[in-house]
Amino acid sequence: MSALVVDGLKKRYGGLTVTDDVSITVEEGEIHAVIGPNGAGKTTLVKQICGDVAPDEGSVSLYGRDVTHYSVHRRAQMGLGRTFQITCLLEGFTVLENVATALQAKRGSSFRFFRPVATERALNDAAFALIARVGLAERAGERVANLSHGEHRKLELAVALATEPKVLLLDEPLAGTGPEEVEPLIVLLGEARKSVPILLIDHDMHAVFSLAHRVTVLVNGRVIATGSPAEIRTNPAVLEAYLGEEGELAHTEAAGA
Numbered sequence: 001m002s003a004l005v006v007d008g009l010k011k012r013y014g015g016l017t018v019t020d021d022v023s024i025t026v027e028e029g030e031i032h033a034v035i036g037p038n039g040a041g042k043t044t045l046v047k048q049i050c051g052d053v054a055p056d057e058g059s060v061s062l063y064g065r066d067v068t069h070y071s072v073h074r075r076a077q078m079g080l081g082r083t084f085q086i087t088c089l090l091e092g093f094t095v096l097e098n099v100a101t102a103l104q105a106k107r108g109s110s111f112r113f114f115r116p117v118a119t120e121r122a123l124n125d126a127a128f129a130l131i132a133r134v135g136l137a138e139r140a141g142e143r144v145a146n147l148s149h150g151e152h153r154k155l156e157l158a159v160a161l162a163t164e165p166k167v168l169l170l171d172e173p174l175a176g177t178g179p180e181e182v183e184p185l186i187v188l189l190g191e192a193r194k195s196v197p198i199l200l201i202d203h204d205m206h207a208v209f210s211l212a213h214r215v216t217v218l219v220n221g222r223v224i225a226t227g228s229p230a231e232i233r234t235n236p237a238v239l240e241a242y243l244g245e246e247g248e249l250a251h252t253e254a255a256g257a
C-alpha cells in the first residue's frame, strides 16, 4: 500500500488553475521529489496535501485512508509530518527544549504514568537521541536564535521526526543554507527516509537529484513528467520547461540511492 496517494488534485483561484489534475504517490522507503519552475503550483500542492487549502477536485490518502476532508491537525495525528518553508521553531528556547516540547505534544499521554522527574528525564533522553540523530548533539543547550540556517533545518527535521510521522512532507528543507551546510543535510535526509517515506519539494537540483528515487515535474499546475532522476534529467519536455531557468538540471549527479 502506498504511504501517500495524491489523486487528481485540482485548485482554481478565479480564472487561474493552480494545480490541474495532479497525481503523485509516495511509497515506503522512498523519497519522491516534486520540482517545477517558480509559480508551478508546488506550494499550493503542499497546502492541499497538508489540509491548509481544500482542493476543488481530487483526493489525498494516507496509507489507504481518504483524508481529503480532514483538518490539518487530524492529518498530523494520522502521521502526516512536515517541515515548513517558513520556520516555526521556538526561537527563545534551546534545541533540546524545542524537541522535548514536540515529543511531549505527541507522547504526553504515554508519559503520564511516570513520576514528574522521571517524565522529564525520559523526555529529555528521547529528545537528546533525536538531536544526536540529526547531528546537533553539541548544540543541545543552545538557543535557537543562535543557530545557523543549516542547524535550523536540522532542528526542524528533529522536531518533525519527534511527531513520529508515517509520511514526511519537506517543503524546501534546504532553503537559506550555505554550500557547506547542504551536504550534511543531504546525508541526513537520505538517512531519514529509511524510517519514513518523504515527499520533498526543493529548488536545489543537486539535492533533489542525489536524494530522490522518483521525481515529478510540475509546470503551470500540471504534471509533465514522473520518473527516475535519470529519466527526468533527459526528458525533452522537462529540459524545455527548465531552459534558461535551471541550467544545472542537465549537470546534476546520478541518484545515490
Ligand SMILES: Nc1ncnc2c1ncn2[C@@H]1O[C@H](COP(=O)(O)OP(=O)(O)OP(=O)(O)O)[C@@H](O)[C@H]1O
Binding pocket: 013, 016, 018, 036, 037, 038, 039, 040, 041, 042, 043, 044, 045
Ligand atoms: N491564494 C491564492 N490566490 C490567488 N492566486 C494564488 C494563490 N496562491 C497561489 N496563487 C497563484 O498560483 C500560482 C502558483 O503558486 P505557488 O505558490 O503554488 O507556486 P510555486 O510552484 O510554489 O512557486 P515558487 O516556486 O515560486 O514558490 C502563482 O501564479 C500564484 O500567484
